[in-house]
Amino acid sequence: MAQTAALSGLRKTNLREQALLALRRAISTGELAPGTHLVETDLSERLGISRGTLREAMRQLQQEGIVSAGPRGRLSVRTLDAQEVIDLFAVRAALEALAAQTLSTADDNDAALDRLRESVQTMADLTGVDLEQRIEADLAFHLELVRVTGNASLLHSWQSLEGAIRMSFMWAGHDKAAGNMRVDRHRAIVDAIADGDPEAARACVVEHMREAVANLVQ
Structure with missing residues (x-):
């Protein structure tokens, strides 16, 4: 069609x-x-x-x-170069690591974890469909990660990067972008938060972003 x-x-x-x-x-x-x-x-x-x-x-x-x-x-x-993508993902890592740390130490994070697991399931359900939908599901997961912290400044900071994140996928090309949409990589973040260890949760997000930018700029 x-x-x-x-x-x-x-x-x-x-x-x-x-x-x-x-x-x-x-x-x-x-x-x-x-x-x-x-x-x-x-x-x-x-x-x-x-x-x-x-x-x-x-x-x-x-x-x-x-x-x-x-x-x-x-x-x-907008066009990006490799250094801009590297810098972008460094800032993403800092913001989302803070979100993961915050959630991992929250007194009652069950509802937040449920919402993140729903986002991961949406990604799983879209496996094999067109990349555009998978990118949107990926962005929705990361947006939800910062939103459920309840930190409005953190959310606003992340949203100010969303357009550049989209452009980083276009800059790298669809094949490389698809490599960042793996469900297991995102489920690992939720599991780390659920374990309640803020340092482990932070490290999981930092590694996620390190792998993502390495894939995009390779």
Whole structure:
């Protein structure tokens, strides 16, 4: 079955959110490759929306780190280099290690562990399907890891990296990205948290990120 292009006409409801989803999908699937200049007239016509609505969506993508501004403010799909990916995953490791440590010492973390196990099961259920869905499930797990700590500053910090994380998968290519979606690697983090040893939980996350970045930049 032929894949439907992400950049096609939208329904006339909640257009900004639909435009955001369509643009994110076009970028994550490579329909809009890293470095592609984003021309308002072209994109607004393809999506069937006004240029004003498109600009709102593009501003959001800039905030997410998916789109960047070049000379004279010209927007393009963000590109990364190897050092940026390494730096990104170092920051991820620090944030998510803190989340794992926090959860491992929480007085009542049963509900948080249940939610993380549900996220891991979703990843398992998607094994073998298209990579886009698996990437979304992977991101959902890591987002849940920081969300269930209840630390709003930690959550905000992680969310500010989400666009760059998406772009790191595009930069590396689908084959390398797929190597980071293994269910056992994520289940190990949950098990480490459940054991109640904060240092072991921290170390598990740090090793997870070390393996992930090594796979992406190899």
